[in-house]
Amino acid sequence: MSSPFIIFGAGGHGKVVLDAALAAKHDVAFVVDDAPHETELLGLSVLSSEDPRWLALTGFRFVVAVGDNLTRARIFARLNTRSGIAGNVIHPNAVISPFAKLGAGNVCFAGVVINPGTVMGDDCIINTSASIDHDCRIGSHAHICPGVHLAGTVSVGEETMIGTGAAILPGIKIGRRCVIGAGAVVNRDLPDGVVAYGVPARIRR
Numbered sequence: 001m002s003s004p005f006i007i008f009g010a011g012g013h014g015k016v017v018l019d020a021a022l023a024a025k026h027d028v029a030f031v032v033d034d035a036p037h038e039t040e041l042l043g044l045s046v047l048s049s050e051d052p053r054w055l056a057l058t059g060f061r062f063v064v065a066v067g068d069n070l071t072r073a074r075i076f077a078r079l080n081t082r083s084g085i086a087g088n089v090i091h092p093n094a095v096i097s098p099f100a101k102l103g104a105g106n107v108c109f110a111g112v113v114i115n116p117g118t119v120m121g122d123d124c125i126i127n128t129s130a131s132i133d134h135d136c137r138i139g140s141h142a143h144i145c146p147g148v149h150l151a152g153t154v155s156v157g158e159e160t161m162i163g164t165g166a167a168i169l170p171g172i173k174i175g176r177r178c179v180i181g182a183g184a185v186v187n188r189d190l191p192d193g194v195v196a197y198g199v200p201a202r203i204r205r
Helices: 012-023 069-081
Strands: 005-008 028-033 044-048 061-064 195-197
Touching: 005 012, 012 028, 061 069
Parallel strands: 005 028, 005 061, 028 044
Antiparallel strands: none
């Protein structure tokens, strides 16, 4: 018998992750949340992270369904220390090349395209209708928001968020823990820890 599959996070993002997991035929046991507001999500039970049934569970598989990168990274590490095994959730309407390499705990929603040669770390979100062209590098705990387009050989650092509808030109390197604003066009490399937006994107802070 396989280990139970758990979704950690019962907010709006958790709802979309759970929907994708069910579409992909994952046998999700239940949803866990640190501060649940509801007892059910899409018909499945939501347990508090203090619930004895959750605390007693061992040998589980999981994906973290939290949009904020730093919070998601912390929970991902926490579940790993409990001997959880991170699993990927790939919506059946996502198109991912067999020549792309994905780490563990990633979520790819409907309409996503990931082309050959791309390498992705762990615990990333590739959101609805985002496209990642050939030979890109996506660091762990990154969030590629809906409708983002990464051209070929783009590099995105760990814990960086690329905002909705942004376009990243070929060969661009974006550092760790950056925030790229919605609709931005990034046409030059960006260092770690910056907020950039506009057309073309400029560092604002």
